[in-house]
Amino acid sequence: EKSSFLLLSWISSISALYFHIGETEKKCFIEEIPDETMVIGKYRTQLWDKQSGSFLPATPGLGMHVEIKDPDTKIILSRQYGSDGRFTFTSHTPGEHQICLHSNSTKMALFAGGKLRVHLDIQVGEHTNNYPEIAAKDKLTELQLRVRQLLDQVEQIQKEQNYQRYREERFRMTSESTNQRVLWWSITQTLILIITGIWQMKHLKSFFEAKKLV
């Protein structure tokens, strides 16, 4: 009974950002996150019903395939979920993770050229924590829970700043590499130009001398 309460509550409290997806269309989202960060994605699908002229909730038999790639383009999650689903992953390397969704409908007739409405909510880091659950497990009062929440927030900000430092270092390395390349290529091009000019003069001079023109 308790699990059905929780199920009802998270289905209806999914944040209300939605978009439309075609039958074979694949929609990808990019999340740039530090390492050891948990990400929870929840989605809810609705199908356009011509008879009632509105979007029907929770169509059975209509699944969504979720594929998640890490910054090295290695697949870390590739699973089929139902019409309402929830996927979780924890990043092990910092960087851009790619979350791709596409529908994998078992009955093609359900789509029939219509569009599928997908409500999506992606929570990162400390937003993934379920505070009422933590309070129940550790038996915390409201103030204690608030302090715990603030600590989690500060920890996430710290992680994000560390990741920012790592990115800035990479940025600086790329910048210096570009500068070096510009310098060396300019010098090389000038040298090649000079050498080519000298070779041209020498070759034509010997050619004219062979032809007895000079």
Next chain:
Amino acid sequence: MDVVPTTARNRWKPFCFAAVFMLSASAVDCFGRNQDNELTFLLPAGSSECFYQSAVQNGTMEVEYQVIAGAGMDVDFTIVSPEGVRLIVESRRSDGVHVVEPTEGGDYQICFDNSFSRFSEKMVFFEILTEAPGGDAGGDEEWPMLDEPDGSLLEYKLEDIRDSMDAVYRRLDRSRQMQTVLRAFEARDRNLLEDNLWRVSFWSCASVLVMLCVALTQVYTVRKLFDDKRRVCT
């Protein structure tokens, strides 16, 4: 005649009541608190993407977007109200911040259009912050089922502590949002720099090849002029 035995019906009653309560409580939870949605996605060349966000009456909605990768780094941006009125139309901008206040109840349509570009796909980051009319609901309504600390003697002190912690929470949340924005700026600069690096290498190579080709062509042309067939009189 009872279709369902009385004992079974009594068992289902509290479940139904609690289910209705849960649904209504979480509906309030959904619309009574501030929400923060951010997504980064790839917009292919020559196409457009629309996202829909529901808002409550008299609330605030702030939309911020940035193009973080793609040649030209710009995109067309539109916000359409639930009534179908085009509130904001921007053409070929690389970033923007818009606040819609007060919001009408319904679904706002936020569209990004890349049809003017034939070859380059764009990576777009956007963030939608929605606020309910009364501002943040505050700690009391956020976790209604928790115990209050027993502080009847120090009640006024506890209120102070609770207020300052709520303030700290709101400010830290804002810090996180700022970090997200800064991260998007940095990602944009990094993508631009990496594109530059590739461009420098490519065009340097091409330049050297062109130089060598020109040199060889010049020599060949001059030699051709003095061919045996058309002897220059000496």
